[in-house]
Amino acid sequence: MPLVIHIGSHKAGSSSIQAFLREQAETLRRHGVLYPRAGRGDGMAHHQLASGLRQGKAAQDQGKWKQIQDLRARATSDQRLILSSEGFETLSTAAVAQLQQLVGSGPTTILFYVRDVGEAVVAAYSQRSKSGSNTDDFDRFFEHSARILAVRRVEVVRRWVSVFGADNVRVRTIEPSCLVAGDLTEDVLSVLGCSLATLGATPAPRQNVSPGWKLNETLRWLHGYIRKTTPEAEHRTHCSRLKRVALEASAVLGLGAERGAYLTAEQHRACAGLTRSMIEDINAIMPGTRLAVPAGTRLVERQFLPSVEHVPPAELAALMGHVAVALLATPPIQAQGHVAQPRRARQANALATA
Numbered sequence: 001m002p003l004v005i006h007i008g009s010h011k012a013g014s015s016s017i018q019a020f021l022r023e024q025a026e027t028l029r030r031h032g033v034l035y036p037r038a039g040r041g042d043g044m045a046h047h048q049l050a051s052g053l054r055q056g057k058a059a060q061d062q063g064k065w066k067q068i069q070d071l072r073a074r075a076t077s078d079q080r081l082i083l084s085s086e087g088f089e090t091l092s093t094a095a096v097a098q099l100q101q102l103v104g105s106g107p108t109t110i111l112f113y114v115r116d117v118g119e120a121v122v123a124a125y126s127q128r129s130k131s132g133s134n135t136d137d138f139d140r141f142f143e144h145s146a147r148i149l150a151v152r153r154v155e156v157v158r159r160w161v162s163v164f165g166a167d168n169v170r171v172r173t174i175e176p177s178c179l180v181a182g183d184l185t186e187d188v189l190s191v192l193g194c195s196l197a198t199l200g201a202t203p204a205p206r207q208n209v210s211p212g213w214k215l216n217e218t219l220r221w222l223h224g225y226i227r228k229t230t231p232e233a234e235h236r237t238h239c240s241r242l243k244r245v246a247l248e249a250s251a252v253l254g255l256g257a258e259r260g261a262y263l264t265a266e267q268h269r270a271c272a273g274l275t276r277s278m279i280e281d282i283n284a285i286m287p288g289t290r291l292a293v294p295a296g297t298r299l300v301e302r303q304f305l306p307s308v309e310h311v312p313p314a315e316l317a318a319l320m321g322h323v324a325v326a327l328l329a330t331p332p333i334q335a336q337g338h339v340a341q342p343r344r345a346r347q348a349n350a351l352a353t354a
Contacts, residue, residue: 013184127210
């Protein structure tokens, strides 16, 4: 059975692809495409499999891999199987080689999407600021992330090609001009031998969309406050709760949609150069592939560096009030042997009066 492994990249439409595959799993099955539950359960993607390989614990997932091997062994000649997780792109060469052994024999295609570095670094900044893993402003984040992001995409291609061979790795940019029918979902389906028309389906709505700049900058500021006022062991729990209630409050207040401009003219030029170098390096690794350099980022030049100081005071106050109320309403958490409600109450009161 032919196997397709979609490995990312992060913030390049992966969640939308996975949402479509999960929602259309039964329709796909009727057309000979299997999106196995092994390694993803009720979730959208096979993150469990990627995590096990990354942590050197694939043996714990042996049962899941056995199910995938059995699917390949029982499949008819016209069936295809697809696995998807952007976590696969983080695997070491040794872990990729282990995955090759685990998926069993048969033709295997690795599917990897990249995007313009300017768009990618803004998306990464928004994602990490939203989750609490970044509290730096954009310029500082750009300084230590932009080049690394481009280099890592090339390294991913190099690792997977070294194991599966260039003929079995398919790399595309997410520029519409580079995709089948100008659409990411159609491009993935073309590798699986079908299309939206044959399935009678429509593309899945965009998933995991970055929030608007006002919410994003407010969250970044609040995550910084949490990191200063709570024990390190509690950061992840508090930041996760804060993100959830802030997103809910933003939806009520309508603050999450306004896109912000983050790149300066100089950063635009730097990203154009990084994108060109990334594409040229990928083409050199894969002689049979000639990726075109994207025409350029669709992002506009910024007029100011987005920060919480630029959020209109009335909107900030409304958001903070909603967040404080929601935090006080959530059940207490257990932290280091005691109930952490009093600390969170102090935090909520501080946020409401900030």
